[in-house]
Amino acid sequence: MHILVGMIMGSTSDWETMSHGAAILDELGIPYEVEVVSAHRTPDKLFTYAEQAESRGIEVIIAGAGGAAHLPGMTAAKTSLPVLGVPVQSKALNGLDSLLSIVQMPAGIPVGTLAIGKAGAINGALLAASILANKYPEIRQRLKAYRTKQTEQVLSHPDPREA
Ligand code: RP5
Numbered sequence: 001m002h003i004l005v006g007m008i009m010g011s012t013s014d015w016e017t018m019s020h021g022a023a024i025l026d027e028l029g030i031p032y033e034v035e036v037v038s039a040h041r042t043p044d045k046l047f048t049y050a051e052q053a054e055s056r057g058i059e060v061i062i063a064g065a066g067g068a069a070h071l072p073g074m075t076a077a078k079t080s081l082p083v084l085g086v087p088v089q090s091k092a093l094n095g096l097d098s099l100l101s102i103v104q105m106p107a108g109i110p111v112g113t114l115a116i117g118k119a120g121a122i123n124g125a126l127l128a129a130s131i132l133a134n135k136y137p138e139i140r141q142r143l144k145a146y147r148t149k150q151t152e153q154v155l156s157h158p159d160p161r162e163a
Contacts, residue, residue: 001136005032005128006058008049008075010065012036014088018064020118021086024125028142030132033058039070046071050078059135060128063111064121066090069101072111082112082131084124089117 005025009018018034025032037046053061061079064086065071072085087098095116103113112127114120126143133140157163 001031002057003031003033004057004059004132004136005030005125006049006053006061007032007034008037008061008063008071009034009088010036010038010040010069010071014064014066017088017117017121018062018086019121021062021064021121021125024122025128028125028129028139028146030125030129030139037063037071037075039065039074040068043074046074047078050075053079054081060084060131062086062124062128064088064124065102066095066098067092067101069098072102072113073105073109076105076109076111083110084127085111085113086120086124087113087116 007018007022022034037049039046061075061081061083063072063075063083066088067090069087072083076083085102087095087102089095090098099116102111105111114124129139129143133143
C-alpha cells in the first residue's frame, strides 16, 4: 500500500503530541509520512506540500499546530483532500488558542477539528482510519478490531482500583 496519510505539524515541538497519533497509524498498519511544515516559518513549503499531496497519492492529511494555528486551515485552502486539525496544547493558553484557530474556519473551507492535545492526536489518526476504511476493507477490519479490543479492555476491568 502506498503512503495514504500525510501527517504534518508546525514544529518539531509538536511531535510529542502528534507521535500518539502516529502510534495509532502504526498499530492499524496505515502507511503515512511525517513532516514539519510551518504555516508561518515555511509558508512556501506549506503551499507546495498541500498542492502536491493529492497527486502524490495522499488521501488524508492530519495537521497539528499550536498557538495561532494556521497550518490546518491554510492546508485545507490549498487542497480538496480531507484535512484533520489537531490543536496542540500551547504553553501560554493551554491550547484554547490552538483550538479556536483551527475550529473556527469560515464557511467554504472545512477542517475536521479534533480535541486539544494527545486525545486529539489519537482521534485524528482514528478518524483518518475511518475515512480510509470506506475504500480499504483491510483498514476497516483493523479499525473494528481496535474498537473491539478497547471495549473488551474496559469490560474486563470494571473495578477502577484494579485498573
Ligand atoms: C506553532 O507554534 C507550532 O505548531 C507549535 O505548536 C508552536 C510553537 O512552536 P515552537 O516555538 O515550539 O517551534 O507553529
